[in-house]
Amino acid sequence: SQQGEEDPQALSIQEGENATMNCSYKTSINNLQWYRQNSGRGLVHLILIRSNEREKHSGRLRVTLDTSKKSSSLLITASRAADTASYFCATDARGGSQGNLIFGKGTKLSVKP
Amino acid sequence: EADIYQTPRYLVIGTGKKITLECSQTMGHDKMYWYQQDPGMELHLIHYSYGVNSTEKGDLSSESTVSRIRTEHFPLTLESARPSHTSQYLCASSDLSAGGFDEQFFGPGTRLTVL
Numbered sequence: 001s002q003q004g005e006e007d008p009q010a011l012s013i014q015e016g017e018n019a020t021m022n023c024s025y026k027t028s029i030n031n032l033q034w035y036r037q038n039s040g041r042g043l044v045h046l047i048l049i050r051s052n053e054r055e056k057h058s059g060r061l062r063v064t065l066d067t068s069k070k071s072s073s074l075l076i077t078a079s080r081a082a083d084t085a086s087y088f089c090a091t092d093a094r095g096g097s098q099g100n101l102i103f104g105k106g107t108k109l110s111v112k113p
Numbered sequence: 114e115a116d117i118y119q120t121p122r123y124l125v126i127g128t129g130k131k132i133t134l135e136c137s138q139t140m141g142h143d144k145m146y147w148y149q150q151d152p153g154m155e156l157h158l159i160h161y162s163y164g165v166n167s168t169e170k171g172d173l174s175s176e177s178t179v180s181r182i183r184t185e186h187f188p189l190t191l192e193s194a195r196p197s198h199t200s201q202y203l204c205a206s207s208d209l210s211a212g213g214f215d216e217q218f219f220g221p222g223t224r225l226t227v228l
Contacts, residue, residue: 033216042119042203042219043156088155099144099209100171101217103156 006089006107014112019076021107023089024069030092032065032072033101037086046074046087081113116140119204119220126194127228134189134223136204143209145187146217149173150201162187163209194227201225 007022023032031050035043049056049065049072056063062075076083086108090101117138126132138145143164148156148171158171162181176198177191187206191198201224205217 035219040201040222040224042117042221043205043217044219045216048216086153099207100146100158100161102158102172103148105155106153108153 006087006104008107009105010108010110012110012112013079015079015081017079017111019079019083019109019111021074021087021109023072023074023104025072025089025091026070029067032063033090034061034063034072034074035088035090035103037088037106039085043088076109079109079111081111084109084111117204117206117218117220119202119223121223122221123224123226125226125228128193128195130194130227132191132194132225134202134204134225136187136189136220137185138187138204138206138218138220139185140206140208140218141184142206142218143184144207145181146205146207147171147177147179147187147189148203148205149175150203150222152201156203160189194225196227199225199227 005024033048034046037043047058047063049063060077065072086106088103088106090103120135145162147160149159150156157173159173159175160179162168168179177189179189201222203222204220207217
């Protein structure tokens with residue numbers, strides 16, 4: 001069964017607006033990661049948040065983690081056209097995944113100039 | 114920019130051909146992965162390796178095979194390609210000494226089309 005599921009599947013905003021993407025998962029985790037994928041390219045790691053952390057910042061990115069609800073959110077502030085990409089959350093299932101990650105289907109973000 | 118490379122970037126071949134997708138990394142990472150991704154969809158792990166002479170099957174069953182003779186090299190082979198193998202194949206690596214739960218570094222991918 002799929003570990004991570006992003007919501008919404010697609011998001012279209014204007015440059016300068018904030019973009020919020022959500023991820024829900026099913027089992028206990030060690031950490032949750034967010035990745036970005038430009039069309040036709042590989043994934044780039046954005047940020048990792050451990051199960052004992054609640055919030056983390058990196059530049060214009062803010063990630064929250066609520067282990068009681070098994071959910072995470074990624075906020076991109078003051079979005080730019082260059083932020084247009086697909087964003088994936090990835091989790092490792094505690095005790096069962098051999099350190100492998102399970103990726104969700106992603107949120108496709110379109111930032112219009 | 115991650116130091117992980119995949120060749121070819123694009124490949125169009127006929128049914129029944131044998132192909133090898135190359136993946137190399139210069140970061141000295143022990144753990145390497147192969148994922149299959151259809152357009153707009155999630156990544157599915159098809160193979161991984163903990164180091165030299167280690168290969169494991171992933172969550173998604175695949176007719177491909179892999180080998181790990183050198184730390185930096187993790188090629189994927191399809192003995193007889195079929196149209197159902199058409200997809201994007203992504204190679205990744207991670208530092209096992211970081212506990213195995215650290216970030217993964219991805220190559221640019223190989224987009225395979227089997228006619």
